[in-house]
Amino acid sequence: MGENWAFVAILTVIALTIPILGILAAMVLAPKRPGTIKNSTYECGLETVGDAWVQFKVQYYLYALIFVLFDVETVFLYPWAVAYQSLPLLALFEMIIFLLILGIGLVYAWRKGALEWI
Amino acid sequence: MLHALPLAESLAETTTSLSGWLTGLFSGTAPEPGASSSAAGIIVASVLKATVIVLIVQIGMLYATWGERKIIGRMQDRLGPNRVGLFGLAQPFADMIKMLTKEDITPTAAHKWVYNLGAILVVPPAIIGFAVVALDRNLIAADLSIGALFFFAIGSTAVMPIFMAGWGSRNKYALLGAMRAVAQVVSYEIPQVLSIVGVLLLAGTLSMNGLIHSQGPIGDAFPGVWFILLQPIGFVIFLLATTAEIERTPFDIPEAESEIIAGYHTEYAGIKFGLFYLALYFVTISASAVGAILFLGGWQPPFAFLAGIPGWIWMTAKTLALVFVFMWLRGTLPRLRVDQLMAFAWKVLVPISLVNLMVTGLLAKLVAGRAPLMVFGAFTVANVAMVALLIWLVAGWRRFNAARQITFERPAVQAVGAALRRGAA
Numbered sequence: 001m002g003e004n005w006a007f008v009a010i011l012t013v014i015a016l017t018i019p020i021l022g023i024l025a026a027m028v029l030a031p032k033r034p035g036t037i038k039n040s041t042y043e044c045g046l047e048t049v050g051d052a053w054v055q056f057k058v059q060y061y062l063y064a065l066i067f068v069l070f071d072v073e074t075v076f077l078y079p080w081a082v083a084y085q086s087l088p089l090l091a092l093f094e095m096i097i098f099l100l101i102l103g104i105g106l107v108y109a110w111r112k113g114a115l116e117w118i
Numbered sequence: 119m120l121h122a123l124p125l126a127e128s129l130a131e132t133t134t135s136l137s138g139w140l141t142g143l144f145s146g147t148a149p150e151p152g153a154s155s156s157a158a159g160i161i162v163a164s165v166l167k168a169t170v171i172v173l174i175v176q177i178g179m180l181y182a183t184w185g186e187r188k189i190i191g192r193m194q195d196r197l198g199p200n201r202v203g204l205f206g207l208a209q210p211f212a213d214m215i216k217m218l219t220k221e222d223i224t225p226t227a228a229h230k231w232v233y234n235l236g237a238i239l240v241v242p243p244a245i246i247g248f249a250v251v252a253l254d255r256n257l258i259a260a261d262l263s264i265g266a267l268f269f270f271a272i273g274s275t276a277v278m279p280i281f282m283a284g285w286g287s288r289n290k291y292a293l294l295g296a297m298r299a300v301a302q303v304v305s306y307e308i309p310q311v312l313s314i315v316g317v318l319l320l321a322g323t324l325s326m327n328g329l330i331h332s333q334g335p336i337g338d339a340f341p342g343v344w345f346i347l348l349q350p351i352g353f354v355i356f357l358l359a360t361t362a363e364i365e366r367t368p369f370d371i372p373e374a375e376s377e378i379i380a381g382y383h384t385e386y387a388g389i390k391f392g393l394f395y396l397a398l399y400f401v402t403i404s405a406s407a408v409g410a411i412l413f414l415g416g417w418q419p420p421f422a423f424l425a426g427i428p429g430w431i432w433m434t435a436k437t438l439a440l441v442f443v444f445m446w447l448r449g450t451l452p453r454l455r456v457d458q459l460m461a462f463a464w465k466v467l468v469p470i471s472l473v474n475l476m477v478t479g480l481l482a483k484l485v486a487g488r489a490p491l492m493v494f495g496a497f498t499v500a501n502v503a504m505v506a507l508l509i510w511l512v513a514g515w516r517r518f519n520a521a522r523q524i525t526f527e528r529p530a531v532q533a534v535g536a537a538l539r540r541g542a543a
Contacts, residue, residue, distance in 0.1 A: 004260035007164040015245035026389035081319040117457035
């Protein structure tokens with residue numbers, strides 16, 4: 001098992017060198033002729049108005065909250081699923097109750113309009 | 119089956135001895151099964167394996183771009199690339215040279231570190247996922263006990279470089295694209311991970327090789343059939359959610375060119391744009407490979423008498439079939455609207471996958487240890503029932519909506535309402 005994780009670590013390092021090598025190769029090969037217009041922010045040829053770094057509406061972050069909720073739920077579901085064959089039937093009903101509570105949470109978020117993209 | 123299995127066994131022996139030989143060659147000792155190699159040997163063997171994986175994936179990616187352009191071209195009644203080399207086969211290399219020799223522009227307004235790091239970091243998550251992809255019974259780089267979880271965990275880190283790219287560019291389109299991408303990727307991650315819980319539950323393991331072993335004619339592990347037959351709804355959800363995860367059409371809202379230019383990679387040019395392109399094809403291939411492992415039996419042949427054909431051929435064929443499905447979807451379907459897209463994840467896919475999970479859990483207890491045909495029959499009935507219920511619900515919802523529209527929006531009704539209001543006033 002330790003061997004496998006060593007491999008994952010080494011693959012990560014090699015995977016990081018791929019884009020770095022690409023960028024280094026482009027540094028050597030590609031021309032460099034910067035200009036004020038060329039390096040300006042792209043906006044369909046128009047002058048940019050205002051800053052792009054703006055505050056984002058709070059509606060957007062509700063998705064993040066619901067996501068965290070359901071992602072934590074999956075963290076509970078995975079070990080349950082893997083051990084399921086050896087668990088008694090009670091485990092199924094426990095998980096169904098757990099999922100129903102989550103389902104109620106989803107319905108609540110839905111009714112509150114947290115799932116509407118504006 | 120009796121004379122096919124020894125052949126399969128001997129082929130498996132060959133792959134074992136081949137990987138053993140490679141490990142032995144570079145660690146200086148022929149490793150006994152279970153014997154611990156030296157640290158230096160492990161590192162050298164890992165570097166070798168990693169290089170081989172990266173090379174295979176790189177070539178696969180180059181020809182996936184060629185294949186996609188050819189296939190989409192044919193679907194749109196065009197020829198696709200056919201000028202560079204025979205059948206345009208040298209086209210990917212021409213593209214690569216073009217990317218490398220194009221000027222690499224960093225906008226003055228951009229945050230240079232975040233902008234450049236975004237382009238660099240988008241590639242590793244796409245490659246690391248391949249560590250757990252099993253090409254044949256002994257051809258797996260790292261058979262982690264948490265293989266499936268590892269793959270999805272690594273895949274979900276890909277939102278970070280995307281957001282870095284969008285924020286670092288300091289461009290309105292890039293920021294909008296990044297915001298959409300993050301919302302979409304996290305939303306579709308839920309149905310994606312939920313859709314495979316049914317598979318994990320039946321297989322009872324997270325290890326990729328364990329998952330493959332449990333669904334094939336070779337070996338006598340529990341269901342013994344491909345999970346697509348037991349979990350068709352799960353497979354469809356997985357396919358849709360994965361298409362959204364890897365941001366391919368019809369779910370490519372983050373880079374919808376008709377709305378926001380190119381989304382988060384609007385400001386990237388030359389090789390840095392190429393890196394985003396590279397990552398897109400890497401994840402397309404790795405997601406197809408994992409789909410093939412989870413639902414199509416990986417290197418397992420469909421029937422035991424076909425065991426003579428090496429596993430890696432099956433695995434490659436299944437992976438390519440799924441890559442083709444992704445391309446087919448792109449050639450067929452128009453892009454969704456962003457609010458429809460988000461609603462589809464939360465209001466359609468998540469509830470269906472939760473119901474599917476509960477039904478699978480119940481059935482798994484009922485059919486535990488039965489013959490494959492019996493298991494298959496029970497799951498078919500359950501899945502058909504679920505689809506029928508879904509169709510009934512959707513039809514009912516549409517009727518309800520249509521009735522509401524007629525009541526409130528028919529001009530005559532509105533005219534009467536207006537007259538009543540005038541009379542009351």
